[in-house]
Amino acid sequence: MEDIINIARELIKRDDIEAIIGYEKGRAPFQTVPFFARTPEDCDKLIMNSLCVNNLVSYINQFSGKVAIFVKPCDAKALVGLLQEHQIEREKLHIIGINCQGALNPKKLRNAIKGRMVKDWSINGDKIKVYYESGEEEFNIKDFLLDKCPACDTRTPPIYDELLGDEIKTADLPELLARVKELEKLPAAEKQQYWNEHFERCLRCYACVKICPLCYCERCFVENASPQWIDKSNNLKSNKAFHLIRAYHLAGRCIDCGECDRACPMDIPLRELNLKMRKSVEEHFNYVPGKDIDVPPPLSTFKKEDPQDFIR
Amino acid sequence: MEEKSAKTDWEPRIVGFVCNWCTYAGADLAGTSRLKYPPNVRLIRLPCTGAIDPLFIVKAFQSGADAVLVSGCHPNDCHYTSGNYHARRKLTVFKDLLEFTGLDPKRFWMSWISASEGQKFASFMEEIVTETKKLGPLKGYNN
Ligand code: SF4
Ligand code: SF4
Ligand code: SF4
Ligand code: FES
Numbered sequence: 170m171e172d173i174i175n176i177a178r179e180l181i182k183r184d185d186i187e188a189i190i191g192y193e194k195g196r197a198p199f200q201t202v203p204f205f206a207r208t209p210e211d212c213d214k215l216i217m218n219s220l221c222v223n224n225l226v227s228y229i230n231q232f233s234g235k236v237a238i239f240v241k242p243c244d245a246k247a248l249v250g251l252l253q254e255h256q257i258e259r260e261k262l263h264i265i266g267i268n269c270q271g272a273l274n275p276k277k278l279r280n281a282i283k284g285r286m287v288k289d290w291s292i293n294g295d296k297i298k299v300y301y302e303s304g305e306e307e308f309n310i311k312d313f314l315l316d317k318c319p320a321c322d323t324r325t326p327p328i329y330d331e332l333l334g335d336e337i338k339t340a341d342l343p344e345l346l347a348r349v350k351e352l353e354k355l356p357a358a359e360k361q362q363y364w365n366e367h368f369e370r371c372l373r374c375y376a377c378v379k380i381c382p383l384c385y386c387e388r389c390f391v392e393n394a395s396p397q398w399i400d401k402s403n404n405l406k407s408n409k410a411f412h413l414i415r416a417y418h419l420a421g422r423c424i425d426c427g428e429c430d431r432a433c434p435m436d437i438p439l440r441e442l443n444l445k446m447r448k449s450v451e452e453h454f455n456y457v458p459g460k461d462i463d464v465p466p467p468l469s470t471f472k473k474e475d476p477q478d479f480i481r
Numbered sequence: 482m483e484e485k486s487a488k489t490d491w492e493p494r495i496v497g498f499v500c501n502w503c504t505y506a507g508a509d510l511a512g513t514s515r516l517k518y519p520p521n522v523r524l525i526r527l528p529c530t531g532a533i534d535p536l537f538i539v540k541a542f543q544s545g546a547d548a549v550l551v552s553g554c555h556p557n558d559c560h561y562t563s564g565n566y567h568a569r570r571k572l573t574v575f576k577d578l579l580e581f582t583g584l585d586p587k588r589f590w591m592s593w594i595s596a597s598e599g600q601k602f603a604s605f606m607e608e609i610v611t612e613t614k615k616l617g618p619l620k621g622y623n624n
Contacts, residue, residue: 321618353581361621362582388534398536406623410539413578417535440576449577454570468574471566473556479576480569481592481605 246459266329279431532565
C-alpha cells in the first residue's frame with residue numbers, strides 16, 4: 170500500500186484538518202485499535218492492514234472540525250448511510266478509501282496459533298507472518314477472514330476523496346444470503362426454537378448497539394423508562410423484544426459491516442437477522458443500503474404502488 | 482389428552498390496532514348494525530396506522546395476544562394522507578422478521594377496512610379467530 174504515514178503527515182499539516190481517524194497497533198496479538206492522529210508525529214503510529222477491523226465511522230461526531238478518516242468499503246457504506254440520514258456533513262470529511270481484500274478475524278487467528286506466545290506479526294500482501302518467541306509461521310489471509318468478507322461484493326469504497334491500494338478483483342463470490350435462505354426453510358417451530366435459544370443467551374450488554382455506526386440515537390428505546398418497553402431483567406421475553414426491535418430499526422439501514430456480530434461476547438448471529446432485513450427490503454422495495462446518498466432510506470419513504478399482497 | 486381438553490376451553494385473544502378514522506369506525510358500524518363477530522378481539526384505537534410502532538405488536542404478543550391485527554384506511558384514504566403507506570412499508574418488513582424468528586404467519590394480520598365496511602370487519606374478525614383457534618395458544622413470547 171502507498172505510504173500512509175506520509176499521506177497522513179501531509180494531511181495533518183493542512184489548517185482545515187483537526188485529526189486523522191485511523192488505526193494503530195494494539196497490545197494484544199493481532200489487535201489494532203482506533204487512533205486519532207493530531208500532529209505529524211502522531212501520524213508515524215498509523216497503520217492500515219487487514220487487521221484493521223473496526224469501523225471508525227462512529228468516531229466522526231466526536232470532532233467538531235474536519236477530519237480525515239480511513240475507511241474500508243464496508244465502513245464507507247456506513248458513511249453513505251449517515252450522510253443519507255444527515256448525521257454527518259460531507260464537507261467536514263476527507264475520506265481516505267482503501268481497496269479491500271477482506272479483513273482478518275483476530276479470534277480465528279488466536280485459535281490458529283494454539284496458545285503460543287506471539288512476539289509480533291506483520292502483513293504482506295495476502296499473507297500474515299507471525300513471530301513467536303522462537304520461530305515464525307505464515308498464514309494465508311483468505312483462510313482467516315471475518316464472516317462478512319468472503320461474500321462481500323464491494324471491494325472499493327462507494328465514496329472517497331482519495332483511494333489507496335490496488336484494485337481487488339473478485340470472482341465466484343459465495344452467496345451473501347445463503348444462510349438466511351437456509352433458515353427461512355425451517356418450519357416455524359424450529360425457527361422459533363433456533364432464535365429463542367440464541368435470544369436466551371443474550372446478556373443485553375448492548376455492545377452490539379454501542380458499536381453500530383448506524384445506532385446513533387441519543388436515547389435508545391431500551392433505555393426508555395416510560396413507557397418501559399423492555400424490562401431491565403435479562404429474560405427471554407425482554408431479550409427477544411430487544412432483538413426484534415434492534416433488527417427492525419436497522420432494516421434498510423444496516424450496511425453489513427458486521428461490527429455487531431464481531432462485538433457480541435455471546436456469538437449471537439446478529440448478521441443473520443440483519444441480512445434477513447436486507448433481503449426483505451431488497452425484495453419488497455428494490456433497495457440495497459450503503460450505495461446512494463441521494464436516495465432516502467426505504468422505511469422513511471413509500472410508493473403508492475408498494476406491494477401489499479398480505480394486506481386484506 | 483389433557484392438552485386436548487385444555488384446548489377446547491381455550492379462547493384466543495386477539496389484539497387489533499386500528500385507526501380512529503376508518504377501521505374503528507368500521508367496527509363501530511358492525512356493532513350498531515348488530516353484525517355478529519367473536520368477542521375475542523380487543524381493539525386499541527390509534528389516530529392512524531402510521532402511529533403504530535412495531536414495539537406495540539411485540540408488546541401485545543408478550544402480554545398474551547395469540548394473534549395481532551393492524552387495520553386502517555384504504556390507500557388514498559388516510560386521514561393524514563400517507564400514514565397507511567408508511568405503515569405498509571414498516572409492517573411488511575416487520576412481518577418478515579416475525580416470521581423469520583418463528584411466528585406463524587397466521588398470527589399477524591393487516592387490513593384496510595373503511596368506516597362503511599362493517600360487514601368486512603365482522604367477517605374478517607371471524608376468520609382471524611377461526612385461524613387462531615386452529616393454531617392454539619401462542620408460545621415463545623411471554624415466558
Ligand atoms: S466486508 Fe468487504 S469491505 Fe468490509 S472488510 Fe470485508 S471484504 Fe473488506
Ligand atoms: S452484544 Fe450480544 S450479548 Fe450483548 S446485547 Fe448484543 S446480542 Fe446481546
Ligand atoms: S447492525 Fe451490525 S452490521 Fe449492521 S451497520 Fe450496525 S454494526 Fe454494522
Ligand atoms: S388515519 Fe386511518 S390509516 Fe391513517
